[in-house]
Amino acid sequence: MPPDTQSRVKPTDTQSEAEATDDTQSETEPTDTKSEAKSTGTRSGVQPTSTRSEGRPTATRSGARPTAARAGDTIESFSLKDLRGLRKDYTRRPDESIISWLVRLWDAAGEATMLDGTEARHLGSLSHDPVIDQEIMREASPCSLWERVLGSVAQRYLCADDLYLQQTQWKTIEQGIQRLREMAVAEIVFSDDINTRNPDLVPCTPVMWRKLVRLGPQKYSSALAIMKWDETEETVLDMAKKLRTYADVVHGPTHARIAALETQVRGLADKMEENHKELKQDILQISAVQVRGSGTTRKRSLDREGKGIPRAKLWVLLHECGENMKRWDGESTDAMTQRLHELLDGKTMRGSSSKKEAAPVTQGNKDLDCVDSHVGEESVSIAGVTGGSQDFTLVEADVSLTGNEWKRHPIVTGPEAPCILGIDFLRNGYFKDPKGFRWAFGIAAVETEGVKQLNTLPGLSENPSAVGLLKVEEQQVPIATSIVHHRQYRTTRDAVIPIHKMIRELETQGVVSKAHSPFNSPIWPVRKSDGEWRLTMDYRALNEVTPPLSAAVPDMLELQYELESKAAKWYATIDIANAFFSIPLAAECRPQFAFTWRGVQYTWNRLPQGWKHSPTICHGLIQAALEKGEAPEHLQYIDDIIVWGNTAMEVFEKGEKIIQILLKAGFAIKKSKVKGPAQEIQFLGVKWHDGRRQIPTEVINKITAMCPPTNKKETQAFLGTIGFWRMHIPEYSQIVSPLYLVTRKKNDFYWGPEQQQAFAQIKQEIAHAVALGPVRTGPDVKNLLYSAAGNNGLSWSLWQKGPGETWGRPLGFWSQSYRGSETNYTPTEKEILAAYEGVQAASEVVGMETQLLLAPRLPVLGWMFKAEVPSTHHATNATWSKWIALITQRARIGNPNRPGILEIITNWPEGENFGLMDEEKQEQVTRAEEAPPYNQLPAEETRYALFTDGSSRIIGMKRKWKAAVWSPTGQVAQATEGEGGSSQLAELKAVQLALDIAAREKWPKLYLYTDSWMVANALWSWLEK
Missing domain, CATH: 3.10.10.10 (HIV Type 1 Reverse Transcriptase, subunit A, domain 1)
Structure with missing residues (x-):
């Protein structure tokens, strides 16, 4: 190897296997080594080694420029002779698809070939695609040819499906492995969740596997569907090993002997078909739908022939009755004859019954009756979505949806399906309910007969x-x-x-x-x-x-x-x-x-x-x-x-x-x-x-049937689907906040227990979403706006309550996360902010002139109607002025002769009453004053001091709260807990528990200390009224 060439190869720690197996398209296959990917030498004399691991950086995509060589790499120029050799090895072949060329480029150690911009331009056109070739030459700094090609392909195509379209059908297992590796390369180019540049180490997803099954021969479909029936994460290399193991079993010597035996049996069956048509006709007339005629007579005729039926004929008859013939290898002729009679007895009993068969439908919602007659028969094969298939018999039978009108229609029967009727028949059927409504099978709409349609x-x-x-x-x-x-x-x-x-x-x-x-x-x-x-x-x-x-x-x-x-x-x-x-x-x-x-x-x-x-x-x-x-x-x-x-x-x-x-x-x-x-x-x-808007049933079914997302794009698509219906879901933003975390660019995709819980909860909320509206007007209609500020954001809901109604009807639910500096607001400011946002949203629904009755979770609106700004606040004075102007103009808080009846936390939302019930209690509570710090209390007074605290958290699918009271002098604590409440409720429960302790012990006074600013501020706001 020339020195200048050798210096261009990336050093490796270990050498992996270097074998290559070509399929019919002369494309290199992956090795059987899981942690390493093989490499082959180029014909120009360059012999690169490419030990690749998952720890390398991911390939560039969506137009991102390839990364330059690392500082520790030694880069020297290729000679023109070397570049001509590289061009010969790396140039896309005639009639070779881009995706196949990418796999061959990887196998030829394209990642180990480092090129600068000048050398990349000297290579000329490698892909024969102007866009890809220009992008390959664009980067001036040194980087691998593999990174250049991945970045250029990402610029040329919009998504992985554009590359999948280039794939052709495969016939052999080796060709199937090649197609699977091609899909892996496409995922590397376009997926944000792939953290390896090695196609063999890319996770084989169910989508990739289904595409592979569809591209393959029918004879492999069942085996491939079983091979990856679960959601376990296996790499492309793992699945390639399974495919090769399966090929060894299928094409080994044992399989050859079985295939030869099956050929002989089929030949014998063909002969028996010609010689025993009459007998076969009797067997085929037995179906899942009741058949006219006497099964007893047919059984007796077989009884007379049973002892003389040849083994080959029994084999054919049992096979046609749906038996698994593998279990009959080596069994005696008498045993096979006995089994045939058992099957005939069972079908005779079903056929002689005077009852009509109930037939499950393919997509309908009602059962139907099938009459005991049928004509014509045809063999059909039904393939499932996972690639499996099953043979059935198609017959024409008289069927009825209501038991009155009988029609001739094809049905499918078989050992595993007594009777299947298609949705095409159901669409033509209907019935009337006692109110005269016409309900059509398979159609969601309800029509009233006699109404002229547009x-x-x-x-x-x-x-x-x-x-x-x-x-x-x-x-x-x-x-x-x-x-x-x-x-x-x-x-x-x-x-x-x-x-x-x-x-x-x-x-x-x-x-x-x-x-x-x-x-x-x-x-x-x-x-x-x-x-x-x-x-x-x-x-x-x-x-x-x-x-x-x-x-x-x-x-x-x-x-x-x-x-x-x-x-x-x-x-x-x-x-x-x-x-x-x-x-x-x-x-x-x-x-x-x-x-x-x-x-x-x-x-x-x-x-x-x-x-x-x-x-x-x-x-x-x-x-x-x-x-x-x-x-x-x-x-x-x-x-x-x-x-x-x-x-x-x-x-x-x-x-x-x-x-x-x-x-x-x-x-x-x-x-x-x-x-x-x-x-x-x-x-x-x-x-x-009736003036109400609802989520359509088909939308609910679609959302509830969705599987958990496996990457960011799927998560974004799910959020986009459910986001349109957010007004039907209370506290929507807080529920789905864990899902939004995994979609952020700076975060890697991670689907943990928190995401799964949010995913399940929001689907459950969609399934049970209530209808909204209608919006009513009039002096007797009250518009109630409930608002609350939580740890993760704001929420509010608008209800209308008419005369005689207990709870009213919801008009909408809203929620939003805290934005910017809002996270630093005091608890009082957050509650007021929730009310302010609620008033704005409610105005769009009921109009600007309609008065709203505000019911915040805690009584903090006194600041608004006093037009005062508290001394401790984070929001600017301008923001406070904006809040005061809108809330005082659009809302009111109840009868001025008593503390705002809607501000007192009564039956919202936890169903507990913490308000004043009569004037006597009001006088007792108002004799309160600010207590000194605990360390300044007289020693004899400390025994009347209690500290309170409360918290709330989600366990499983439920929110649980806990409230506690502690006595410093007695060194004892008491606690209470429950379900369905917030941390604010827990704080109030703790206060209530402290009052109960003081009343039970008959204390003359109580020094109450709480760490909840919200509770303290709410109590003082109420006491000042």
Whole structure:
């Protein structure tokens, strides 16, 4: 090895195995050594060694520059001859995918090859991809070729799925191992949670394993599914060992003998099939659904033949009856005949029964009856999500959901499934309850029969790709201040064909047209909830250089508040079909929206999706059309419209008027996008019923079925899903705070007991979330705002209580963590801050003119209504002035003749009463005064002194509190504890316990000492009233 070349190799402590196994694509496989990864020499004479461990730094990603060589490394230049050799070894081969090339680069010791910027440029094009090659050459400081390539691939592709799309099917186990290592490389490039650059040491996740199973042959699917059935963390190298062990077993000499025997048995079975069709027909007619005919007669015929049935025939018949034939190896013919009779007896008993079979359904919620007849039969194989499969028989049978109307429909039967009926049949069935409501199987909506539906109106389209053309002038929209040109990146395989068809159809409709423009933006397909695709554009770069436009789209939360205030009985929703594509653009505005698909450049003639001003323009034009047509009362959010009323006919008339206005204006409306009149409906993703908004059942089911996240991205996705429903969850921020900790950039992902408890608790809260609303008005309606400040943040809730109601109805729950200097506020200031934030939030729900009754957890609002600032405070005087102005203007604290009845901690939230019950008690308590420090008490007075303390913590899924009282002179302590309370409650419980002790001992006085500023401040605030 030349000296200048040898100095470029990273030193290693130990040498790992250097074997290489090529599959059909001539790609190198991992070694069997767990802690080390092999390395192979390059053809240029460079013989690098690459002992890699998990302790090395992670590879760069998302455009981050590769790290430079460490200070202790000796760096010398490659000669041109050496670089030509490296180029020959490291250049991507023809028809070799990027992901396969990455694995080969690692195996060829790409990490041990240190290059500076000049040498990287001298290597030339290694990947044959301009973007990757330019990124490889960009870094000037010395770093490994492996780091350069990882960083460049992260710049070239958006996510790991773009690399997975390059993978092909595998046939042999060695090819399967190669695919698994390719997935590991993709995870190294794009995952924030991988702390190794060695693909063999990357944890093999269930997602990676499922992808491997899908790419492999069907014959391996069951074994692979069993091989990794649990969630244990095993590396790619561990799984490669298992795969090779499995291959040795499957393809060994024992397997060869079994395969030969099975071939002989299959040949014999084919012959028996031809010679005994009549006998086989009798056996196949026995199914899980009752079969017409006498099973006794059939049994007797077999009894007559039983003693003369050859062993080969018995083998075939037992196999067709569902027997596991491995257990019959070496058994006698008499035993096999006896078992066949047992199976026939069991099926005869089931077949001769006059009862109808109850059949479980695949996704329904009701059982059904199956009649005792069937015709036709066909063998089917059902594959599970884990790769396993099972053979069943498909027959046609007469079935009924109600026992009255019988229909012919296919069902699936088998040894492990007596009768399976598909959801497709259930969707056609329904029944009526005693109130006349029509309930459809598999459909959540409840409809009332006899109510005329809006989707029966004329003019509605049944074309799923319907596009209208608004009868307005071509719109002049803001034009970008500079040219933006970004090439199209790879899209998911599932989206290619639907998007191609969509573009062709939009071209025929005049929505898009071929163009030549200096602008270009990539397509960003988005899958909708119904499984279809939406053609959106990635206009992020274009949006940055587009002049601003005043936003006119209403706030979604404000719309929900307004709809909540209607308290309607009936609803109807209308969704305009492809509303953006119905708005024409002026010719001079179109070039900036250009995109390229399959080598052809197009541009939009209508308003595109993904541009930042499209929602504003669309909402404004629809609003103008409705105003021009004098539409009845409604709410509109861009192209979604809802109407409401107290009767179905009122709602139908409103909806009909709006549909006529929109159709006349030029919009298209699909029948499937018009719902109602109905008493329960979904609008903007929220379920509405009787003026209340609820979490839809399908959303609850989706959230409760989620598995614990395994990385930061999954945690963020989970928080994004549940965050939309935070107003339904009391103390949401405090519950999920452990989950937010693991998503911070500076923190490594760690899923511990605290995170698991928060994850389970928030799912339980979602499952039991209450409906919110409706918002009522009137002089007899009281709006109660409860607020509290805890250790981890603020929380408040808004309730409405009408005449005769005990508890009232919730309008919303809010919570937030402390921000900035708020963590340093005194307990009094935190309680006031909670009340202030609550008043602001409540005003958005019930309006600015509505008076609120404040009920903070502790009575601290006296400072507000006295307009005084305490001597000890952390917030600025300006902040105090802001608090005083809002709270005194919007709220009141009760009858001035007695201490604020809502401020006294009565039945909120722990259900304990610490308030004054009558004037006598008030006089007794008010004879209190400030006590001197304990060390200044006279010796004879110290026996009347008690110290109190309280605390609270979460144990399991419950919060538990404990209160204690200590006597310094008696050196004794008393304590009490309970569940469901906060630390503030515990402090108050301790005070109550001290009072009980003083009363029991008949002390003439009590010196009470507490370390809780909140308790002391609350008591003094109350005493000063």
